[in-house]
Amino acid sequence: MGFFSCDVVFDFRLNRKWTLMSDRTILYVEDEENDVFIMRHAWKKAGLRNPLQVVTDGEQALAYLSGGGKYTNRKEHPIPCLPSPGVSPAPMN
Numbered sequence: 001m002g003f004f005s006c007d008v009v010f011d012f013r014l015n016r017k018w019t020l021m022s023d024r025t026i027l028y029v030e031d032e033e034n035d036v037f038i039m040r041h042a043w044k045k046a047g048l049r050n051p052l053q054v055v056t057d058g059e060q061a062l063a064y065l066s067g068g069g070k071y072t073n074r075k076e077h078p079i080p081c082l083p084s085p086g087v088s089p090a091p092m093n
Contacts, residue, residue, distance in 0.1 A: 025051045027080035029061045053080060 030036050036054050043052050055061050063069045064077060071077040 023049055023051070024081035025053055025078045027061065027064060028052055028054045029056070029058065030054065031056045050081075051078070053077065 028036070028039060030039065039054075040052065053064065055064050064071045065080070067074060067077075067079075
């Protein structure tokens with residue numbers, strides 16, 4: 001399985017990683033606390049310097065992206081990096 005965000009592809013089956021070349025924020029939407037813990041641990045272990053913002057559902061994700069509610073302060077909640085349309089990760093078998 002792979003994970004694609006911004007300008008990086010992680011292929012966990014091939015144990016390959018590419019370090020993100022920027023400090024752009026990544027928005028991670030996940031409602032399982034254990035999965036968030038694992039992601040934060042992997043993020044740190046991989047040495048990624050991109051801030052990882054976590055929200056727990058689609059409503060929070062929309063509020064974050066629109067800058068609504070508690071996400072109005074863009075210094076604390078910067079606009080996250082989004083994958084470019086038409087760009088896809090490397091094929092994975």
